[in-house]
Amino acid sequence: MLPFIARRGLQGAVLLIIVSFISFAVMNLAPGNAMQTFINPRMSPQEISRAETALGIDKPVPLQYLSWVSNLAQGNFGYSVRNGESVTALLKQRAGPTLLLTLTSFVLIVVLALGIGIYSAARPYSIIDYLSTMLVFAGISIPSFFFGLSLIYLFSVQLGWFPTSGFENYSADHQGWALLFDRLWHMVLPVCVLTLTGTASILRHVRSSVSEALRQDYVRTARSKGVGEVSILFKHALRNGLIPVVTLLGLSLPAFFAGSVITETIFAWPGMGRLLVDSVFARDYPVSMAINTITAVLVIVGSLVADVLYGLIDPRVRLES
Amino acid sequence: MRKLLFLSAALLLSGAYAQTASCPKVGGTATIAQNSEPGNLNPLIFPTTYDTNIEELVFNALVKPTADLNYQADLAQSWTFSADKKTLTFKLRPNIKWHDGQPLTARDVAFTLTAIASPKYNGGAFSQVEVLSGADAYHDGKATTISGIKVIDDRTIALSTDKVYAPILATLAGIMILPQHIYGKIAVENWQKDATNRNPVGSGPFKFKQYRSGELIELEANKAYFAGRPCLDRLIVRFGDANTMLAALVKGEVDAAPVPVPSVASVKDNANVKLTVVNQLDFDYVGTNLRNPVLADKAVRTAMAYAINRKAIVTGLMSGYGTVVDTIFPKSHWAYPSNVRPIPYDPALAQKTLDDAGWTMSGGVRSKDGKTLKLRLFYTTGNPVRERGAALIQANLRQIGIQVDLQSMDFPTLVTYLLPKDGQNKPRAVNATDFDLFILGFGIERDPSEYLSYFTADGQPPNGYNFTGYTDAAGGNLLTKAQETVAQTARKALYNQFGLLMRDQLPWIPLTQAQALYGSQTRLHNFAPDIRGVNVNVARWWVQ
Numbered sequence: 001m002l003p004f005i006a007r008r009g010l011q012g013a014v015l016l017i018i019v020s021f022i023s024f025a026v027m028n029l030a031p032g033n034a035m036q037t038f039i040n041p042r043m044s045p046q047e048i049s050r051a052e053t054a055l056g057i058d059k060p061v062p063l064q065y066l067s068w069v070s071n072l073a074q075g076n077f078g079y080s081v082r083n084g085e086s087v088t089a090l091l092k093q094r095a096g097p098t099l100l101l102t103l104t105s106f107v108l109i110v111v112l113a114l115g116i117g118i119y120s121a122a123r124p125y126s127i128i129d130y131l132s133t134m135l136v137f138a139g140i141s142i143p144s145f146f147f148g149l150s151l152i153y154l155f156s157v158q159l160g161w162f163p164t165s166g167f168e169n170y171s172a173d174h175q176g177w178a179l180l181f182d183r184l185w186h187m188v189l190p191v192c193v194l195t196l197t198g199t200a201s202i203l204r205h206v207r208s209s210v211s212e213a214l215r216q217d218y219v220r221t222a223r224s225k226g227v228g229e230v231s232i233l234f235k236h237a238l239r240n241g242l243i244p245v246v247t248l249l250g251l252s253l254p255a256f257f258a259g260s261v262i263t264e265t266i267f268a269w270p271g272m273g274r275l276l277v278d279s280v281f282a283r284d285y286p287v288s289m290a291i292n293t294i295t296a297v298l299v300i301v302g303s304l305v306a307d308v309l310y311g312l313i314d315p316r317v318r319l320e321s
Numbered sequence: 322m323r324k325l326l327f328l329s330a331a332l333l334l335s336g337a338y339a340q341t342a343s344c345p346k347v348g349g350t351a352t353i354a355q356n357s358e359p360g361n362l363n364p365l366i367f368p369t370t371y372d373t374n375i376e377e378l379v380f381n382a383l384v385k386p387t388a389d390l391n392y393q394a395d396l397a398q399s400w401t402f403s404a405d406k407k408t409l410t411f412k413l414r415p416n417i418k419w420h421d422g423q424p425l426t427a428r429d430v431a432f433t434l435t436a437i438a439s440p441k442y443n444g445g446a447f448s449q450v451e452v453l454s455g456a457d458a459y460h461d462g463k464a465t466t467i468s469g470i471k472v473i474d475d476r477t478i479a480l481s482t483d484k485v486y487a488p489i490l491a492t493l494a495g496i497m498i499l500p501q502h503i504y505g506k507i508a509v510e511n512w513q514k515d516a517t518n519r520n521p522v523g524s525g526p527f528k529f530k531q532y533r534s535g536e537l538i539e540l541e542a543n544k545a546y547f548a549g550r551p552c553l554d555r556l557i558v559r560f561g562d563a564n565t566m567l568a569a570l571v572k573g574e575v576d577a578a579p580v581p582v583p584s585v586a587s588v589k590d591n592a593n594v595k596l597t598v599v600n601q602l603d604f605d606y607v608g609t610n611l612r613n614p615v616l617a618d619k620a621v622r623t624a625m626a627y628a629i630n631r632k633a634i635v636t637g638l639m640s641g642y643g644t645v646v647d648t649i650f651p652k653s654h655w656a657y658p659s660n661v662r663p664i665p666y667d668p669a670l671a672q673k674t675l676d677d678a679g680w681t682m683s684g685g686v687r688s689k690d691g692k693t694l695k696l697r698l699f700y701t702t703g704n705p706v707r708e709r710g711a712a713l714i715q716a717n718l719r720q721i722g723i724q725v726d727l728q729s730m731d732f733p734t735l736v737t738y739l740l741p742k743d744g745q746n747k748p749r750a751v752n753a754t755d756f757d758l759f760i761l762g763f764g765i766e767r768d769p770s771e772y773l774s775y776f777t778a779d780g781q782p783p784n785g786y787n788f789t790g791y792t793d794a795a796g797g798n799l800l801t802k803a804q805e806t807v808a809q810t811a812r813k814a815l816y817n818q819f820g821l822l823m824r825d826q827l828p829w830i831p832l833t834q835a836q837a838l839y840g841s842q843t844r845l846h847n848f849a850p851d852i853r854g855v856n857v858n859v860a861r862w863w864v865q
Contacts, residue, residue, distance in 0.1 A: 046784075170537055
């Protein structure tokens with residue numbers, strides 16, 4: 001197992017360098033730069049050039065990339081062009097709310113997708129199965145910005161049950177439990193959006209993968225030998241049926257950190273996803289590069305974790321490696 | 322002694338009376354929303370509108386604009402021009418304090434103006450102080466002080482220019498004064514990255530309290546403010562998507578927010594929300610590349626102006642919240658020439674104009690001497706009026722035989738066409754093929770002298786913002802003369818004349834001027850944004 005992890009780790013590092021260079025190049029080759037979003041008549045073009053020089057964004061892309069990498073090697077993501085804040089400090093502020101939102105919805109997604117998916121696979125054509133199919137259709141076909149705005153309209157504006165947006169009620173001076181409860185209350189709608197869309201895609205895979213496993217010969221053999229249905233499902237079918245799902249879950253790891261761009265934007269949630277959107281529009285490359293790099297690291301780590309889990313679930317994979 | 326006591330009691334009473342008169346209720350919190358997060362809160366580092374909206378609450382300038390775009394006292398109590406009009410002496414108000422209790426003196430003013438001129442400063446405001454005598458020498462490292470800045474005493478400062486520069490008050494109204502005892506300790510080249518950007522100490526009606534990235538900026542009343550304490554105790558500025566903030570307004574989570582035109586119905590139907598419609602100084606226009614021989618033909622530009630149905634943009638795309646513009650000044654600006662001939666919407670006249678100029682139609686496209694009327698129109702994304710307006714303009718122009726290809730892009734990308742760079746990434750001159758037509762908005766300042774950069778031969782990129790390449794000396798002379806004329810009526814006459822000239826020559830084809838819409842909760846009183854901005858009378862806002 002260890003050589004396998006080491007080899008994959010090395011592959012991942014090479015991949016990371018390639019990914020970071022490509023995304024750096026693509027961002028910098030796109031026409032326009034951060035300074036051009038600041039242009040106003042009271043600033044002369046000479047001053048813009050001077051500021052570009054001061055920021056180092058007038059240099060050729062390979063040079064800019066090298067200086068970015070050398071800063072990164074010292075643990076420095078650079079400074080936001082937009083507000084001059086250190087990117088690391090900015091990420092620290094934004095990571096908490098994103099983790100809170102995405103971890104909560106991840107737990108719900110896993111519970112719902114596994115629970116409903118396995119039940120629908122075991123009891124096809126039951127009412128739960130039909131309802132889950134509808135849920136999948138809804139979750140995949142409704143765009144999250146529309147779903148989010150509909151929830152805000154219905155549950156906040158019309159019914160007044162939940163706050164429309166934000167991380168807490170800013171005009172109240174909450175402390176302790178009251179603050180915690182207030183934040184949980186603000187989480188309900190965005191968590192609903194993330195959970196519905198997330199559950200839908202994973203539920204689909206769980207259901208098809210488990211029912212595929214239930215049709216296998218070994219299941220038929222076990223059944224003919226008189227093994228009970230519960231035992232067949234949990235001891236035999238799930239073990240094989242859930243392997244692809246583990247990959248899916250592993251690959252959804254980056255979303256924990258990078259956040260959900262659309263949901264966070266709609267609910268004015270102070271997380272990483274919204275930070276990414278803002279920085280892309282402002283051409284604030286140090287910030288977007290930092291988020292992209294972290295996401296790339298997480299994708300690589302996520303797929304490694306998935307592979308390791310594969311090995312634990314299915315010994316054949318371990319042998320092959 | 323008794324007399325003195327009586328006098329001070331009377332003063333106290335009158336002070337109390339003044340406060341209750343302007344603030345029916347003191348205290349409470351108001352929350353307002355804006356659609357984008359500010360960058361940094363140092364007013365001298367690349368200020369955007371979103372930054373300035375907040376910086377104006379925390380900082381002061383020497384003077385500030387009035388509603389009719391004149392100037393009134395802010396930090397300065399009074400100002401006098403010397404006989405030759407080249408020196409302006411300001412007397413500051415007595416006993417002004419920074420939010421940390423330190424006194425604000427003329428030395429802070431001198432420090433701020435000098436810092437912008439420093440060779441190491443790169444925050445984008447140097448061109449505002451460049452006009453002061455000796456600023457260039459200081460900027461180039463040839464002098465250790467700026468000869469045009471003289472601190473006379475704690476409350477008096479004199480600023481001199483080499484030649485008469487009429488917009489100097491307008492310029493100074495745009496420079497907020499920073500505390501020397503804080504910024505003086507930070508090397509000016511590091512200002513952009515310094516933590517003070519997110520923790521500013523100013524002298525304005527509100528003190529900065531906290532900045533939560535992605536969420537809000539919290540301010541508290543400056544109870545010792547020289548112009549009287551604000552009625553509110555606390556002001557929170559939230560940032561979020563326009564639709565979300567509108568929902569928060571309707572639900573009462575924020576007290577005021579901008580209203581997108583398509584959503585105006587949801588505010589009008591709501592008894593708790595008041596809609597305020599405000600004129601602005603921004604207008605949209607179609608810019609032309611006059612280096613392109615086709616567009617250099619005035620008949621083509623005039624025909625385009627006649628063919629574009631600007632009224633339809635106002636009624637159809639702006640729901641009527643706006644008006645057509647006939648020259649390069651918005652109607653709410655003092656420089657607007659009231660005798661300007663409106664540009665008619667008249668496709669037949671447009672056809673005739675092109676016919677008379679020898680552009681003949683064949684296969685739906687006009688041509689002359691081998692040149693066809695096929696043009697690219699660049700426009701920016703993110704503004705529905707401009708996006709849909711571009712399609713309307715395309716259809717309008719097709720009717721008169723001008724074929725237009727639309728290309729949408731974001732603002733920074735459009736800038737790369739208007740302010741092009743060479744292979745070495747250095748700014749270069751615009752050529753005839755960089756672009757044909759573009760739609761942009763222009764927010765004119767209180768003083769139109771900035772048009773020198775837009776409409777003179779010297780202002781062509783890379784030296785200025787004359788993207789269109791308008792080089793007629795007549796226009797440039799008017800602008801130069803206006804900049805050197807201090808008397809307001811004479812200046813107005815010059816700018817009026819310039820407005821009429823632009824209506825005739827049309828390097829910019831003026832389109833429309835939008836109004837800004839704000840919704841406010843009925844519990845928030847005195848919310849009265851105007852042409853100067855949304856927070857202009859924030860000290861008088863009060864909540865029930």
